[in-house]
Amino acid sequence: MPQPDHVMALPLSETPDLDPEMAALFDKCVEKLGFVPNVLQAYSLRPKKLRNFAMHYNELMLGESGLSKLEREMIAVVVSSANHCYYCLVAHGQAVRKLSGDPELGEMLAMNYRAAPLEPRQRAMLDFAWKMTKEPWTMGEPDRQALRDAGFSDADIFDIADTAGFYNMSNRVASAVDMMPNREYHKLDR
Amino acid sequence: MPQPDHVMALPLSETPDLDPEMAALFDKCVEKLGFVPNVLQAYSLRPKKLRNFAMHYNELMLGESGLSKLEREMIAVVVSSANHCYYCLVAHGQAVRKLSGDPELGEMLAMNYRAAPLEPRQRAMLDFAWKMTKEPWTMGEPDRQALRDAGFSDADIFDIADTAGFYNMSNRVASAVDMMPNREYHKLDR
Amino acid sequence: MPQPDHVMALPLSETPDLDPEMAALFDKCVEKLGFVPNVLQAYSLRPKKLRNFAMHYNELMLGESGLSKLEREMIAVVVSSANHCYYCLVAHGQAVRKLSGDPELGEMLAMNYRAAPLEPRQRAMLDFAWKMTKEPWTMGEPDRQALRDAGFSDADIFDIADTAGFYNMSNRVASAVDMMPNREYHKLDR
Amino acid sequence: MPQPDHVMALPLSETPDLDPEMAALFDKCVEKLGFVPNVLQAYSLRPKKLRNFAMHYNELMLGESGLSKLEREMIAVVVSSANHCYYCLVAHGQAVRKLSGDPELGEMLAMNYRAAPLEPRQRAMLDFAWKMTKEPWTMGEPDRQALRDAGFSDADIFDIADTAGFYNMSNRVASAVDMMPNREYHKLDR
Amino acid sequence: MPQPDHVMALPLSETPDLDPEMAALFDKCVEKLGFVPNVLQAYSLRPKKLRNFAMHYNELMLGESGLSKLEREMIAVVVSSANHCYYCLVAHGQAVRKLSGDPELGEMLAMNYRAAPLEPRQRAMLDFAWKMTKEPWTMGEPDRQALRDAGFSDADIFDIADTAGFYNMSNRVASAVDMMPNREYHKLDR
Amino acid sequence: MPQPDHVMALPLSETPDLDPEMAALFDKCVEKLGFVPNVLQAYSLRPKKLRNFAMHYNELMLGESGLSKLEREMIAVVVSSANHCYYCLVAHGQAVRKLSGDPELGEMLAMNYRAAPLEPRQRAMLDFAWKMTKEPWTMGEPDRQALRDAGFSDADIFDIADTAGFYNMSNRVASAVDMMPNREYHKLDR
Numbered sequence A, B, C, D, E, F: 001m002p003q004p005d006h007v008m009a010l011p012l013s014e015t016p017d018l019d020p021e022m023a024a025l026f027d028k029c030v031e032k033l034g035f036v037p038n039v040l041q042a043y044s045l046r047p048k049k050l051r052n053f054a055m056h057y058n059e060l061m062l063g064e065s066g067l068s069k070l071e072r073e074m075i076a077v078v079v080s081s082a083n084h085c086y087y088c089l090v091a092h093g094q095a096v097r098k099l100s101g102d103p104e105l106g107e108m109l110a111m112n113y114r115a116a117p118l119e120p121r122q123r124a125m126l127d128f129a130w131k132m133t134k135e136p137w138t139m140g141e142p143d144r145q146a147l148r149d150a151g152f153s154d155a156d157i158f159d160i161a162d163t164a165g166f167y168n169m170s171n172r173v174a175s176a177v178d179m180m181p182n183r184e185y186h187k188l189d190r
Helices: A018-033 A038-043 A048-063 A069-082 A084-102 A104-109 A121-135 A141-149 A154-177 B019-032 B038-043 B046-062 B069-082 B086-100 B103-111 B120-134 B141-149 B156-177 B183-187 C019-033 C039-041 C047-062 C067-083 C086-100 C101-112 C120-134 C141-149 C155-179 C183-187 D021-033 D039-042 D047-062 D069-082 D086-100 D102-111 D120-134 D143-151 D154-177 D181-186 E020-033 E038-043 E045-061 E069-080 E086-100 E104-113 E118-136 E141-149 E153-177 E182-188 F022-032 F038-043 F047-062 F068-083 F088-101 F103-115 F120-134 F141-149 F154-177 F183-187
Strands: none
Touching: A018 A038, A018 A048, A018 A104, A038 A048, A038 A084, A038 A154, A048 A069, A048 A154, A048 B046, A069 A084, A069 A104, A069 A121, A069 A154, A069 C086, A069 C101, A069 E045, A084 A104, A104 F088, A121 A154, A121 B156, A121 F068, A141 A154, A141 B156, A154 B120, A154 B141, A154 B156, B019 B046, B038 B046, B038 B086, B038 B156, B046 B069, B046 B156, B046 E069, B069 B086, B069 B103, B069 B156, B086 B103, B086 B156, B086 B183, B086 C101, B086 D102, B086 F154, B103 C086, B103 C101, B103 C183, B103 D120, B120 B141, B120 B156, B141 B156, B141 E118, B183 C101, C019 C039, C039 C047, C039 C086, C039 C155, C047 C067, C047 C155, C047 D047, C067 C086, C067 C101, C067 C120, C067 C155, C086 C101, C086 C155, C086 C183, C120 C141, C120 C155, C120 D154, C120 E104, C120 E118, C141 D154, C155 D143, C183 E141, D021 D047, D021 D154, D039 D047, D039 D069, D039 D086, D039 D154, D047 D069, D047 D154, D069 D086, D069 D102, D069 D120, D069 D154, D086 D102, D086 D154, D086 D181, D086 E104, D102 E104, D102 E182, D120 D154, D154 E153, E020 E038, E020 E045, E020 E069, E020 F022, E038 E045, E038 E086, E038 E153, E038 F022, E045 E069, E045 E153, E045 F047, E069 E118, E086 E104, E086 E153, E086 E182, E118 E141, E118 E153, E118 F103, E118 F154, E141 E153, E141 F154, E153 F103, E153 F120, E153 F141, E153 F154, F022 F038, F038 F047, F038 F088, F038 F154, F047 F068, F047 F154, F068 F088, F068 F103, F068 F120, F068 F154, F088 F103, F088 F154, F088 F183, F103 F120, F120 F154, F141 F154
């Protein structure tokens, strides 16, 4: 009963119309990771959306920010845990394992971040991300103040909100079209 | 007790570092709408994110798709209703009023889309968007099949998922940083 | 795709058996508002219930109370927002617009009252009404004390509870029989 | 640790200003039941509201309807179970025991109506009342049709909705002001 | 419409294969209570499970503990109230009535424990049990500290958790196989 | 930031009073697994409860049943996923990996079982377990019939209910006292 080998439940184009920049991105993924992440393959059904998704993602996760790359991946995993998103838990769980060098941390965040021995800064960040995910209509000044009290700047707060927001998008797209993560993630950084 | 006049609860840069393309976008907004939407002003706190948000948004809402522009706005409003997002309900409620020429339709979608006399195609689309928003982990093949039965193609299903996903992101960012919609929206297309 | 023109999803009596007092009430509505609110027309299916509903309503919303008429309408809108009741959001949203002279306030309360720049007194009142609506079994002395701390008397607390309770009734009746608000409300007091 | 002996958590007037009709109602309660139900004593804090509540209640529960008095009490108990309302479960649980002559039925409805061996008509009625209580925004034509299929007329459907609505009001008022049921109910009709 | 007379919705073995110790337990139940509790009869479908259930139960509810037997029954009832479990509310509601000598306390705990005039110790214990039942993933050190502040030892905290856990099991088994409580419980200790 | 090395948040006895049979069980665990599972160490705070837990567990998971051992572990993981229980997801996720020889299956069940390519029998079993966990009060004959339609016997249905029930207990105890799984689980059977 191995993982299904589809990229998503909708059929892909056999000849996706990738522009040179996206083709280069795919090549770079193969070179660096050994595979093209299925989320990119899925978005290639709609090539213009692929480009936007990829650029949005790269800046979010790799651009300059007061949040470390690990912290951004931690948010990704915790939001995906709240949304039970298989694709994102597998892909970003691996990223947490890799960036932290701590395989158990990836498991804790995927299963219940409250079990992890987090510093107050990170606990505050993840509490904010969880609440934004579950009951966004209740967010208010006290929630932002809790982040300031934990040492985050206003730009950091924006980035926390933006990152948690992004995975509330990608979790839902992945679940709605049944994206499968590449099987390679499972064995990495255990 | 008028609407607060902040753009969001976090302070904006007084001299946002807009590149020429974004500066042109802001000018175009003023020309066409009479104002720069506050979501763009808020993202100008992080100019690279602004560009990605704007490009992502434009393709999503204005690019080619089997979904009409009105249908995409209908999804925006219904997702925002499920998430009680003030910013997006005001801005996209106005868009539904304008594109449909039917002010009451905007109200019905913002308040409870089940009250609207929708065609089966649109009801199916909005049921899918609501479920994706509230319980994304339960999505499955029967949900996609219901869209196919209502006449949607696989690419349309991808676009429905992507659109509903996007507003689950922007609703949460807006709520988390308390974005206020520009007051101009309120009076338009009543 | 205009709003359906039914009063409710159940057929009305063609010759409702209104007693003289109720007939006078209907006439007075036409004179003052230009129409008979559909909730009254719906209740005319059961004329004795109509009388009780009307008397109950009039005392609640217009009788003497430590709550202003606007505050009572604010509670009506916030409860209806929690319950996604189209009928009541339209009818009482208009009342908030009219009584406050602030069209945006009506929108904020209908969409997410936490976005509104409320005084502490009114925020406390609406927090109480929201909690009563969503999780009535958790209400306790701390909730009542929060109202006292915000300046409400015990009789005011009773009136807040009674008003929030009433709209939890009318929201559900309206939703269960698909009452449509009179279309006239939409354009008023924008 | 007996039940608290307050009528509600708010102080009552020591000299409630009852009009002659309400004073007569209180006398009649004492004569027939041996006590004045605490909900009436609580409402005497606001005498005009008391009158409306009493008249509304009497027509609802005792007036002509296609629903038997027992069926109306069954709805009262099931709604109160969904809302965990102590006052109403005690008072209307007793009413079900009395009207049905079946003490266990009262317990089943108060605890979980799905455990009761109900006829399809009554199961349909209670499923409708439960759903109206928990997720009123989802009510639609299929819910009404299920009642018609179970033999209910349109006027009956109105009465089911109205009855379930009423207890969603009274449950919340009782919980918000901590009304205690008269202790006499507990021992009756066991 | 009396309570159904089945033990559970699954057929029992006509000749359950009880070992001598379990047969003796059944005899002892008849002697002491006048009947064999249906939960034991239901488990006799799987005799080895019956033995484990019975031993687990006896130690939990009757063994040495810093919690009184009444307190353990109070937890049983409150968890069962959160889970709307008919079987356990009937059986353990009777136990609370008997052990407390206070029939109203049994009703309050079954319907809404927040209505009961509890000492802080017991309120803290039941708040912990309710939260564990509804949102176990949110439990943390502040919840345990609240119990310590109310006077509980660490071993007591373990016992509270264990007791609340047990009824989350038995409630679900009872609901899943539709166990009916023995009718004798209803009349006892009123 | 490795996993905390406590067994649980409550202090253990330094000299737990294990009877010979339990001491032998601990020795056997060390021999077979290389460690004593922390859940057993935690229960050794209350040695009589330890014995009952261990016997209950062994029969449930290893005794005769129409459910395979893998199927019982699948239920354990899916219930624990619904309850976000870190301890049980780690320990039973490993068991699924081992018994199935399919590491990805363990991940899918821990994250969202609906992503797994299950046979109808197992999907029905897990749908039942999820529903029992989330809304036990709604279980009814149609849920049992769905299991029969998928080929389960009545005794199997009892075992499914009993197994799902058990993990609703152990998940809550583990979360309430913050049990940490032994770190050895993480690396096994990847």
